[in-house]
Amino acid sequence: MKRFFIVWIMIGMLWLSVSALADSQTDDVLYTQVVNDQKIVYLVKGDGSNSRTLIQGTDLKYFLVRNHILYFTKHQLFIYDPLTGKAKLLSRFNEDEIFIHEISDKADAPDQAMVLANTPYERNLYILEFSDGSIRTVSNSALSGTGNSSSLKNFSPDQNALAIIRQASMKLRFELLIQEKSSNDKLKTSWILPKVLTVIPEIPVWSPNSKMLAFYAKPNGFQGFYSLYCYDLDKKELHLIQEQVFSVFSSTNLQMGSFIPEWSQDSKCLIFQYQPYGLPTASLILKYDASSGKKTTLTSSRGRNLYPSWSPSGKNILFLSNRDSNQNQVYT
DSSP states (O other): OOOOBOOOOOTTOEEEOOGGGSSSOOOEEEEEEEETTEEEEEEEETTSOOOEEEEEESSOEEEEETTEEEEEETTEEEEEETTTTEEEEEEEOSSSEEEEEESOOOTTSOSEEEEEEEETTEEEEEEEETTTTEEEEEEEOOOOOOTTOSEEEEEOTTSSEEEEEEEOSSTTOEEEEEEEEOTTSOEEEEEEOOTTEEEOTTOOEEOTTSSEEEEEEEESSSSSEEEEEEEETTTTEEEEEEEEEEEGGGGGSGGGGGGOOEEOTTSSEEEEEEOGGGOTTOOEEEEEETTTOOEEEOOOOSSOEEEEEEOTTSSOEEEEEOSSSSSOEEEO
């Protein structure tokens, strides 16, 4: 006889009011069970009757957002209708994992959700409209590169400056240079990273106003810590934002993408993840004020705080954290 092991039942269980499922106004319960390698999501009446399987699969993550049941499997996002017992495909994602978070819990708020989608080196933000099932892109903080090319080129938003990262004569060093357009509209090198430093190729980030470039660099060599820097094109100054943000060993980890810094839309502030002492089990989220140089720690909880991202309004910051459980959840 097979033994069924319930790995977890969602905190306090997830209570879902689906009055259309029955004549009574009884609350229904969603819970998850893991059987061997299969994850199974059930819908059960509040009195324990009428248990039925909603979703089942090996690679499965599900969400309950504003009374909508969604699940993500094999790069596809579905919405499940409890009334008909059918699922509808909403979208296919190139990203490896997604997290869905309601934008507002107010009853009169738009029926929308925010989708945070991640790959090892990319983080994208989408808005899901439940009214028609459409999904639109909000932001993309990835650097467009050239794959296996020996150099990466990234134009500023206004197209007047170009950041170039290329492999220097030293095989272990990647150099960064900035070219700006002159009066004859030709690009001319205006700044080169000091030769004692090497950068991470994939992560220079322009500010929206094209005046600043944030990037990670460290002393040449195999070991050490990467620090976060910012180059100011107007003042022609290089600023150290935070020393020793993460160790060199973290740069080959799948979580590397979580360290990509993100500018506010007004280019005044930069948020980023900081890993004190290089410990992979703990991380903070900091905010840097570009005008004053002041840094503010936004999270103080234990555990990991990852993937900080500005909300569309710019008034809130979204991030992932395992502060309350063993799994990462979305917080604001």
